[in-house]
Amino acid sequence: MFTKILIANRGEIACRVAATARRMGIRTVAVYSEADAGAKHVAVCDEAVLIGPAAAKESYLCGDKIIAAAKTTGAQAIHPGYGFLSENAEFADAVAAAGLAFIGPPARSMRAMGSKSAAKQLMEGANVPLVPGYHGDEQDAAFLQRQADRIGYPVLLKASAGGGGKGMRVVERSEDFAAALASCKREAISSFGDDKVLVEKYLTRPRHIEIQVFADTHGNCVYLHERDCSVQRRHQKVLEEAPAPGMTLERRMAMGEAAVAAARAVGYVGAGTVEFIANQDGSFYFMEMNTRLQVEHPVTEMITGTDLVEWQIRVAAGQPLPKQQAELAINGHAIEARVYAENPEKGFLPSIGTLRHMGTPAAVEFELGGTPGLPAAVRIDSGVREGDAISPFYDPMIAKLIVWGADRTQALARMSQALSEFQIVGLATNIAFLKRLIESDAFASADLDTGLIERNGEALFPQAKAAPAAALALAALSLVESEKDKSASVAANPADPWGQALGWRMNGAYQRQLSFTDDYAAGTEAKAYNVKLTYRAHGWDIEMAGVSSRLELVARNGAELSIRLGDTACHGSVRRDGEVFHVFTGGRHYTLGYNDPMAHAGEHETGGGRLTAPMPGKVVAVMTEAGAEVKKGQPLVIMEAMKMEHTISAPSDGVVEEVLYQVGDQVADGAPLLAFKAAA
Structure with a gap:
C-alpha cells in the first residue's frame, strides 16, 4: 500500500480524497495555484506545492509540474480527482513513465472512451444499445447538416x-x-482543445441514468447500481439521486450488465461511470463513459456503504475489489444537491465574490467505508470555508449537500430541511432555487426527465413576493440592536443615557423611519419598504404598510434573534454585509438593502444605453457593428466565462452606436460592451 500520494486537483474533490487517505494512514501532498495559496485543500493535506499562476492551463493542467512535485515530495502515486487531467491519457502515460502509480484507469481505456464517436463504435461491437446518430470523423459542416436532416429533428450536437x-x-x-x-x-x-462533434437524435423527455462500475487488475468488474441525474440545467447536473426512482430489478440488472460489458470492452480498471439515456418506456441507450470518479459519487457511497476513493487507492495498489457483485445491496435512498455560486434568475450565471458568511446544516460526518448501522442523515462535501473567495478561474461550486433516508420520501424531507439551514452571504447562490426544486410537484412525484426545469419554469421561477413582516422586523431590530452595541462600546460613561442609542427621551417617545429595498429578484424593480419604529420602555411599536404591531426582543445570541411581533413568535438570523441585511427566517433568505439617510448618495448611474458584461469573461464573437440597426432580442456579443457561452442581445429595437470590445478581449464584470440607442 502507498504511504504518500499526491492529489492533482483542488476544491472539494481534493479535500474528499485527503479525508480517505488520512483514514487509511496515507500522507497527502496538495498542489495549488497562486490563487489557491490559502485554499482549504492546501490546509487539509500534509504537504503542499505551488505549481503556477491562477489560470488552470498554467497550473492544474501542467502535468510536468505535477509529476515533478510528486517526485520531489516522495509521493508514490497521483490521484487526479475529476476534471483537469483526470481523463488525460497522455498525463496517465507520463505518470507511469515517471515510475509513479496513477490512481485511475489505464491510458488505453481513456483513449478508447475519450472520443465519444470512437466509443460509440466500440460499444456497438460490444452489443451495448446506442442512440441513432452520426459518430464518424467527417466534420464538414454541410455533411453534418445532411446527417442531421437524415436523422430527423430535433438533434443534439455534442463535442466528441x-x-x-x-x-x-x-x-x-x-x-x-x-x-x-x-x-x-x-x-x-475552448474547453477541450478539440472541435470535433457528433450528431444524435434528441430524445424528448429522456432520463439520464448512469451506472457506477468498478474493475480491478484481477479480472473482477462490478456495478454499484445506478444514479438518476435527470435534473439538469444547460446539460449540467443539478440534483442526483440513488437509486433511480421507478427502477425495476430487471431493468437495473440489464443496465448494470451493459455497463460492465462496456467496461470490459476497453479493459477498464478502477472507478468509472457508464452514462445512459433512458426513455420513459424503459428502453435505454449508451451515451458515454466517464473514465474517472464522478462529482455525484457520494450518493452511491451512502446507499452501498462503500468508500469509492478507498476502492480506487486499493485497486491502484494492485489489490482486488473489496466486494463482489452479490455483496452490493441497496440500503435506503440518497440525494445530492450541488450548491453553486450562481444566479438562477439570471440564467444561472456564475457569481464571483467572497463567502462573507457560510452557515451549513448540522451534519454528522459520514463514516466512509460503511461501518455497521445507518449512514449519516446529512453529509457536506466542500472545498471552501467562510472568508474564501469564489474566483472566475475555477468551477463556482460551494458545496455538495448529500442526504440519506430510509426511503425517498424521508430523503426529500431531509434535503428540504437541510437547504433551509444553509446560509450564504457575499454572493448569489442557487440555494433557494434548489429548495423550490426539491419541493416541486414534479420532482417530489419523480416525474423526471432532463427537461424538468424548463417544463416547470413557472413554479421554479415564481414572481417575486413582498418580504414578509417578520423579515422586516428582524432586519429593523438587528439594526437598532447593533447601534446600541456600538454606542455602548464608545460611550465615555456607560450609565449616561444621552451617550447611548437606546431611544430614550425625557418627554414623549422617539420615532424613527427606516427604509429598506428588496431587489433580490432579477428583472424586477426594487421594492421599497418603509418601517416606522416608536421606542417604548420595553420594546417598540412597529408600523409597516399601515399596520401597527408591538415588537419585542425575546432573545439574542449574536446574529440569532427571537422576537415577538404582535401575538406571533418569530426566529431568524440576520447577517449584515455593508448596507445589505441578509435575513434568514422560515427557511427562506431575504436580501434587504438599507437606505441609510446619513450615508452619501453614492455614485450616480452612468448614462443609459450601454449593454454591460454580466460577469468577467472573454469576448468570443461580435455579431454587429457601429451604425447597425438591430431588432429586440438580436444577438450582439457572445462572451465566454468559466467555459460557458453567454449571449448579450439587444434589449429593444435600436441602433448600435459603438462596439467597445473585440474578439479575444478580456472584459470585467459590469463593463459596457456596446453603446446602444433605443428606437424612438
Whole structure:
C-alpha cells in the first residue's frame, strides 16, 4: 500500500480524497495555484506545492509540474480527482513513465472512451444499445447538416471530447443548424482543445441514468447500481439521486450488465461511470463513459456503504475489489444537491465574490467505508470555508449537500430541511432555487426527465413576493440592536443615557423611519419598504404598510434573534454585509438593502444605453457593428466565462452606436460592451 500520494486537483474533490487517505494512514501532498495559496485543500493535506499562476492551463493542467512535485515530495502515486487531467491519457502515460502509480484507469481505456464517436463504435461491437446518430470523423459542416436532416429533428450536437455539459446544443430546425454548429465548435475548442462533434437524435423527455462500475487488475468488474441525474440545467447536473426512482430489478440488472460489458470492452480498471439515456418506456441507450470518479459519487457511497476513493487507492495498489457483485445491496435512498455560486434568475450565471458568511446544516460526518448501522442523515462535501473567495478561474461550486433516508420520501424531507439551514452571504447562490426544486410537484412525484426545469419554469421561477413582516422586523431590530452595541462600546460613561442609542427621551417617545429595498429578484424593480419604529420602555411599536404591531426582543445570541411581533413568535438570523441585511427566517433568505439617510448618495448611474458584461469573461464573437440597426432580442456579443457561452442581445429595437470590445478581449464584470440607442 502507498504511504504518500499526491492529489492533482483542488476544491472539494481534493479535500474528499485527503479525508480517505488520512483514514487509511496515507500522507497527502496538495498542489495549488497562486490563487489557491490559502485554499482549504492546501490546509487539509500534509504537504503542499505551488505549481503556477491562477489560470488552470498554467497550473492544474501542467502535468510536468505535477509529476515533478510528486517526485520531489516522495509521493508514490497521483490521484487526479475529476476534471483537469483526470481523463488525460497522455498525463496517465507520463505518470507511469515517471515510475509513479496513477490512481485511475489505464491510458488505453481513456483513449478508447475519450472520443465519444470512437466509443460509440466500440460499444456497438460490444452489443451495448446506442442512440441513432452520426459518430464518424467527417466534420464538414454541410455533411453534418445532411446527417442531421437524415436523422430527423430535433438533434443534439455534442463535442466528441466533451463532458460536463460543455459543447452541447439542441437543434430544433434545419435552418438553425449552421449557427448552432459554429457555437458548439467554439465552445468545444475552448474547453477541450478539440472541435470535433457528433450528431444524435434528441430524445424528448429522456432520463439520464448512469451506472457506477468498478474493475480491478484481477479480472473482477462490478456495478454499484445506478444514479438518476435527470435534473439538469444547460446539460449540467443539478440534483442526483440513488437509486433511480421507478427502477425495476430487471431493468437495473440489464443496465448494470451493459455497463460492465462496456467496461470490459476497453479493459477498464478502477472507478468509472457508464452514462445512459433512458426513455420513459424503459428502453435505454449508451451515451458515454466517464473514465474517472464522478462529482455525484457520494450518493452511491451512502446507499452501498462503500468508500469509492478507498476502492480506487486499493485497486491502484494492485489489490482486488473489496466486494463482489452479490455483496452490493441497496440500503435506503440518497440525494445530492450541488450548491453553486450562481444566479438562477439570471440564467444561472456564475457569481464571483467572497463567502462573507457560510452557515451549513448540522451534519454528522459520514463514516466512509460503511461501518455497521445507518449512514449519516446529512453529509457536506466542500472545498471552501467562510472568508474564501469564489474566483472566475475555477468551477463556482460551494458545496455538495448529500442526504440519506430510509426511503425517498424521508430523503426529500431531509434535503428540504437541510437547504433551509444553509446560509450564504457575499454572493448569489442557487440555494433557494434548489429548495423550490426539491419541493416541486414534479420532482417530489419523480416525474423526471432532463427537461424538468424548463417544463416547470413557472413554479421554479415564481414572481417575486413582498418580504414578509417578520423579515422586516428582524432586519429593523438587528439594526437598532447593533447601534446600541456600538454606542455602548464608545460611550465615555456607560450609565449616561444621552451617550447611548437606546431611544430614550425625557418627554414623549422617539420615532424613527427606516427604509429598506428588496431587489433580490432579477428583472424586477426594487421594492421599497418603509418601517416606522416608536421606542417604548420595553420594546417598540412597529408600523409597516399601515399596520401597527408591538415588537419585542425575546432573545439574542449574536446574529440569532427571537422576537415577538404582535401575538406571533418569530426566529431568524440576520447577517449584515455593508448596507445589505441578509435575513434568514422560515427557511427562506431575504436580501434587504438599507437606505441609510446619513450615508452619501453614492455614485450616480452612468448614462443609459450601454449593454454591460454580466460577469468577467472573454469576448468570443461580435455579431454587429457601429451604425447597425438591430431588432429586440438580436444577438450582439457572445462572451465566454468559466467555459460557458453567454449571449448579450439587444434589449429593444435600436441602433448600435459603438462596439467597445473585440474578439479575444478580456472584459470585467459590469463593463459596457456596446453603446446602444433605443428606437424612438
